[in-house]
Amino acid sequence: MKFRDILNSEEFVITAEVGPPKGTDVHEMLHAADLLKGRVSAVNVTDNQSSVMRLSSLAACHLLKERGLDPIFQLTCRDRNRLALQSDLLGAAALGIENVLALAGDHPVVGDHPSSKAVFDLDSVQLLKVIHLLNSGKDMSGNELVGPTNFCPGATVTPGAIPLEPQLLKFEKKVKAGAIFFQTQAVYDLEKFREFMDYARQFRVKILAGILLLKSAGMARYLNKKVPGIFVPKNLIDELEKASDSSQKGIEIAARQIQELQEICDGAHIMAIGAEEKVPKILDAAEL
């Protein structure tokens, strides 16, 4: 079943992500894709993630599609103006790519080309509206398209954002702009996440909780310190610290959380950051 059909079913959806290489050698990326094939409903392809220049997400989506996976095209507003965004979306549609995740994108100053010009002609909410327009057969200037798109649009939300209220207001704008599914920033504190879901349930959208694979207690502390909106509770850090094999423990924690999440939300989005070979292990442990 396609990702968009699974979203419409009652099934718990699993997605994962791959990052295109810095360079043209796609062997590793395709190897990671092969490991994920058949185990996840769709695979996100990151778009110059963290503003680090890499092979284009559109091209990588196409390669994954050819390999039999259902890609989610991550599209940021950082590097493209409205002409380029629309044109890449038409290109993606023509290549048979059906899912798009609309993102603002990190600022270039945090990446490896800090002197580049930041575009941000549109923001993620406006981009979602554009996707809706293209689906209806028109471009942003009202011109008719020769062949519309048929995208399943998604967006992101940070349930642990501090402060939360402005984030929720934005979330509601994304819903209004036509996002069908949301993939969240990594969640570890499931009680907190439950509160978010109690609120989010009033909207007819599917929420896939972000699962960022923990590799060590050090990594957990680093996330707490450096990544906005992520909070790893102390009991998980202790668990990792005490474990003889913290990497195995990370897999266990992820699996356990996915099991718990099945009661809470509609799916899980696993981010293994370069350790995609562990995703099937997480899913085995979660009995999925």
Next chain:
Amino acid sequence: MIVTKQKPLEEILNFLKDHEAIFLIGCRLCAAMYDTGGLPQVKEMGEKLKAQGKTVTGFSAIAALCHGKNVEKELSERAREVDAAQSILVLACGEGVQVVSEISAKPVYPALDTLFLGGITENRFEEHCSLCGECILNLTGGICPVTRCAKGILNGPCGGVNEGKCEVGNGRECAWVLIHDRLKSQGKLDNIKDIFDPKDFSKALHPHYLSGEGDK
């Protein structure tokens, strides 16, 4: 006001390397306000150039260097000093440099880097408006997202906001958190509940012009 910063002396000396005799001119408005191009800074720059073996044919600072007629008057009154110079070093914003350059046929050089249109808040200069051509401050609680959000996002905040601070990490507050809090305290959150349409960048097409009486 236009916020400026003096260029490093080496850079200035480098573009003046083929010119021995220099006329200096500064501005008594913005550049004086920021201690980058007022009369004291023009004098000081003159001393530095003399110490490097240059001849300073004359110096001056007027209000304001962006005002063509004032510049014309000053340069004609100082014609002897200006004529004796091989080039003119301007201690003012990019606008001032170009007004001088339009009026004088001499090579004109900038002594300052022009940074932004800004105001002084608690002893530091901050940019609050980037002259976008279509002001929306009426909706955003008097806080400009076009300028004060690092991404100019009209439907914010982005996912990078970190306890109210911007992800860019320059210590600036997230504009969208500020806007949200301000509107909330005013009971006007409805202002930002609707989706803001993409900005019309044709309203800020460079170079701008506005016809009218230039000498008002």
